[in-house]
Amino acid sequence: MKFFIDTANLDQIKEAQDMGILDGVTTNPSLMAKEGIKGEEKVKQHYIDICNIVDGDVSAEVIATDYEGIIKEGEALAALHEQIVVKVPMIKEGVKAIKYFSSKGIRTNCTLIFSAGQALLAAKAGATYISPFLGRLDDISTDGLNLIDEIRTIFDNYLFETEILAASIRHPMHIIECAKIGADVMTGPLSAITALLNHPLTDIGLEKFLADHAKNE
Numbered sequence: 001m002k003f004f005i006d007t008a009n010l011d012q013i014k015e016a017q018d019m020g021i022l023d024g025v026t027t028n029p030s031l032m033a034k035e036g037i038k039g040e041e042k043v044k045q046h047y048i049d050i051c052n053i054v055d056g057d058v059s060a061e062v063i064a065t066d067y068e069g070i071i072k073e074g075e076a077l078a079a080l081h082e083q084i085v086v087k088v089p090m091i092k093e094g095v096k097a098i099k100y101f102s103s104k105g106i107r108t109n110c111t112l113i114f115s116a117g118q119a120l121l122a123a124k125a126g127a128t129y130i131s132p133f134l135g136r137l138d139d140i141s142t143d144g145l146n147l148i149d150e151i152r153t154i155f156d157n158y159l160f161e162t163e164i165l166a167a168s169i170r171h172p173m174h175i176i177e178c179a180k181i182g183a184d185v186m187t188g189p190l191s192a193i194t195a196l197l198n199h200p201l202t203d204i205g206l207e208k209f210l211a212d213h214a215k216n217e
Contacts, residue, residue, distance in 0.1 A: 001179045002056070004187035006167070008035045008046065012190045013053050019193075024056035026109070026131070026167065026187040028087070029063060044080055051081040059109045059129075061087035070097040078106045085109050085128060090118045095125045102126030109165065116150040123155060123162040129185065134178075135168030144168070145177050152182045172196050 002023035005016045008031040016022040027050070032038075037046045047060045060080070062073040070093060074086040078101075086101060087109045088094040098108045102125065109129040110122035114137060122130045132151060134144025151164055166178040169188025172195040178186050 001183060002163075002185040003193060004056075004059075004165070004185055005190055005193065006031070006169070006187045007189065008032045008037060008050070010049060010053065013050060016190055016193060017053055017055075021193070022054055022056070023185070024058060024187075025050050025054055026059040026087070026165070028061045028111075044077075047077070047080055047084065051083045054083070056083065057085045057107070057129075058083050059085045059087040059111075061111065062089075065089065065091060065093060067093040067096050070094060071100060074101055074106065074108075075104075087111050087131075088127075090114075090122060095121055098122060098125040098127050111167070114147070116147065116154055119151045119164075120154055123160040127162050129163045129165040131165045131167040131187070133168035134166055134174065135170040137168075138170070145174075145181065148178055148183055149181050 003021050004024040004026050005013060005022060006026045007013060008027045013025055032043055037043055047058060051058050060077040062070050064070045064073050070088060077086050078084050085107045088098055090110055090112045098110060101108050107128040109131055110127040111131045113119050113130050113132040119130045119132060132147050134148060137144035137147060148166055163184035165185040165187060166183040167187050169175060169186050169192050171192055175186050175192060
């Protein structure tokens with residue numbers, strides 16, 4: 001499973017990259033604003049800065065919701081760097097745009113997926129990635145992991161090449177369960193990724209090893 005980090009914070013991206021496990025980055029206008037990145041040119045430069053840190057795909061989101069606007073923004077974003085994947089919302093005009101981008105060799109990430117039907121439409125249109133938001137489904141007492149499972153079954157049935165990018169990851173067990181189901185990618189905060197490092201028995205074992213080593217000195 002690929003590990004993406006969902007942030008616009010360069011320090012966090014560098015930390016994940018330095019761990020040697022980072023495969024890509026997802027971000028959005030809200031995350032950009034959180035880092036104080038405002039204005040079209042500054043946002044574009046920030047995407048380039050992210051691409052210069054990581055080796056893998058970087059999802060850059062369009063703001064427009066009309067077909068012509070999505071195409072214009074998407075082509076401009078794709079031209080910024082070869083690692084850019086255009087992030088398009090799951091709406092009718094977005095699906096049409098994904099079909100267009102696919103025909104032009106521009107890779108896409110269809111975002112805000114909340115049903116298997118939406119995922120199927122995006123895959124039919126040729127999306128490179130689809131992003132089901134499992135954490136947000138959990139927030140409304142719906143089983144987000146079940147959606148990942150349904151999409152995995154459908155994509156396997158018809159051999160879709162579209163990758164399932166499990167988004168809105170909130171904690172390490174989300175990551176483990178998505179890996180068990182067979183999600184191609186997870187994206188979440190650095191805290192969820194680094195939490196996978198932790199286990200009390202590891203801490204106890206390391207403490208004992210060090211204590212025993214000290215006795216032998």
